[in-house]
Amino acid sequence: MQIFNLADADQGFTAEVEARSHQNVKTCYQCGNCTAGCPYTFAYDYSVSQIMRLVQTGQKEAVLKCRSIWLCGSCQSCTTRCPNKIDVALIMDVCRHMAREEGYATERSVKVFADSFLESVERHGRAYELGLMASYMTRSGRVFTDVDLAPQVLMRGKLPFKPHPIQGREQVARIFERFRKGGKNA
Amino acid sequence: MLKIAYYPGCSGQGTSLEYDTSTRAVCKALDVELVDIPDWSCCGSTPAHTVNHVLSAALSARNLAQVESMGMTKATTPCPSCLTNLRTASHKMDDPEFKDKVNALLDVPCRNAVDTQSVLQVLAENVDPDLIKGKVVKPLSGIKIACYYGCIMNRPPEVMKFDHHENPMAMDNLMALLGAEVVPFPLKVECCGASYGIPRGDIVHRLSGKLLDAARDVGADAIVTACPLCQMNLDLRQGQINDALRENFRIPVFYYTQLLGYALGIDRAELGFEKLCVDPRLALGRIKQPQQAM
């Protein structure tokens, strides 16, 4: 069991999570409902209610470098079932944003996948599945990802070989451009 | 006739082609006119909202603005993931400060005047069940199905505003109306592993495996779903799941629009059964042929 020193609390971290999520994390009383319904607990290093407690007690480092925030599937079970109406899934999302901004990527393949996906959207205006796979494999070095599925998918004509660029793709590219200029406050 | 702006979503052009074609066909048969949103773009899917909420909302809002330019206020999409993004964007833009940040990223500002619903919600709330029943030419009697909604079509309820968040019934009711035997499925709103198929296949194998196991337990001949990602995880990855869990599942996973279209007698070419990876013929074979008139 890991022990956290409450005296090390980074109050600024708690306040930032609250401000960016518009949630009051102080009302979490650790009932564990969120964890009980979370299908991803088996893959987490900290359960979702533990993340809530770590946020409450300002354990910035532990939260930003954990695996859980990268693995949350955004299934909304925690949010839907929290008796204190805390949008817990939103807090997971916000913690992942902050981890990204501060350069953490504890589940690298998850980050690379998201990056490859968005790059595809920025370039074509729509997600281009085959190009996305190629880019993911190159960046992650995981060249054999899903090759077993290729015959199934290709045989059924489910993966167009060409992207579907749209007329507005430059408008979409500008969304990304302006976003990068604006930084985290967009 | 009901007229509504249509957002197909990126997967409808690739991995869930058959969902798109069957959706268009059943809507046409039920007098719901789908008008494609001109030059729609990707909503950003899961990756965008895990990077930044303003970016994610802007990718959705570009499409909402396109709907506004059509002079329409109602849109629909078959895909729950797109739906979540479009609805969440609208929901967050109710805050004027957030809306300003979103519009600062767009060429054409979004007024936030569009309500987006799933195609399932449109069918459940705007089409008279008697009209559907009257058009059934091949009742689905004989087949036992488990209706699987996926995690986000109904949750969180304050945003999605459709059906029940723990025990949705829209698909169950529709399938029952068509004559199918709907078995009680306890994992209706459990997560299938979402978009982790590629970066963390092990997670999808475990979570989707649980769903297949539950469907087998309740004696379902097939699973019926409304989500392209769920369908892909359960169907395309069923072989991987069998290998990973040493199982031998062979459960076809239909889109609800495919079975609805079948019952309405729509041309098989538009329903795309041959696009499913797990062979559906055995399950379809359980459907009793309609009695011939004497």
Ligand code: SF4
């Ligand atoms: S369900 Fe809500 S109150 Fe209970 S532990 Fe989770 S976040 Fe805290």
Ligand code: SF4
């Ligand atoms: S949204 Fe994330 S943390 Fe919440 S229950 Fe689902 S997977 Fe777990």
